[in-house]
Amino acid sequence: MSAVIEAKQLTSVRAERLLFSELSFQLQTGEILHVEGPNGAGKSTLLRIIAGLLEPLAGSIHLFGQPQWGDPECWRRQLLFIGHKPAVKAELSALENLHFQATLDGVTNVDAWALLETVGLLGLEDIPAQQLSAGQQRRIALARLWYSQASLWILDEPFTALDTYGIQLLHERFQHHLQQDGVIILTSHQPLTWSGDRLKKIRIEFQDDGELHE
């Protein structure tokens, strides 16, 4: 089995504070990595480094054996990043948001209505996103997961503001993605109700070296 993503000796310093040093991990196809740690420990920073929004102080990341900055276009095509900011336009409706985002993601044949039904927003498609609840806005953002062809998903607190049904829906979608040899890296303060041996955990502590628990 080949490694989908491999991070070696990552070190990051933000605001003159060492967040983590010499952090290494490797994920095979169908594995999910849960990044744990207290607030402000550097979980989001790690995710942003993997997504390519930030550069680490030291270390390297390889996706399918390709270095992170070798072919940025190809690299970005293979990953999907959803941060804690949902990238949903407050002035536009759910339908418009989905439509524009799908086109920007390079997917042209997306059935926006079916997607809305899947994420439970049918009937709310015409309302500007700013009038929807935080959980409903998060659902608009997460709808990208249902058409995404990226193999690596990087999700920062995806369960925030979702109700129990939404969380269950997301779990089912994750399961499906992992079965299709996808890889997920996520942060969450909720315990994952994951029952597989595919779950890896990594813990980032304050000014402590990241340790890998398997």
Place this chain on the structure above:
Amino acid sequence: MNNMSMWRLLTTVMRRDLAVALRRRSDVVNPLLFVVIVVTLFPLAVGPGPDILGRIATGVIWVAALLSSLLGSERLFRDDFLDGTLEQLVLSPAPLPLLAFGKVGVHWLLSGLPLVVLAPLCAMLLKLPIAGWGTLMLTLLVGTPILSAMTAIGAGLTVSLGRGGALLSLLLLPLFIPLLIFAAAAVENALLGTSAIGQVLLLTGLMLLTLLLAPFAVAAALRVSVN
């Protein structure tokens, strides 16, 4: 990535920005009203004598245009930065300079082009002789894309700073001096009855150069800002 899909991404970014702007009309209209109000204040402050007003008209209109472009600059990237859209644009497989060009284009359509249309009204309020109207509109037509592109560089650099407004004006206004000089000289020539073609062509060249290079600078600025 082929040309078709690049073109589609460019138009999607532009259509989305236009759709958002149409839902927030005040953001679009306010900088334009600002220009009209500034221009209206001058006859009241300086006095209605046509000699003085006609002489300063070009300068007043252009300075008002510069200030209004700064006024509307926050709209360019601020919301995108706050709601996370900027991160997604940076992570898009499409070349970021292309997407930045699209955003500059929309900004110009909503702030620069209306100024060209408003120019005759402003010229009339300031009693600019009719001989200079055409040249004034021409300088605005080729000059405002430079304003939009340069403003985008500054806005991209300061978007993550919170209140970058004052810094932005300090950063950008000195860069607009050549623009002001050539535009004023062009209208001056037209009023004297000589050819203004030299200055207009020079401005056109400046515009083409700016539109060619600015998207790369904007892209670099945005990459730093999402960092």
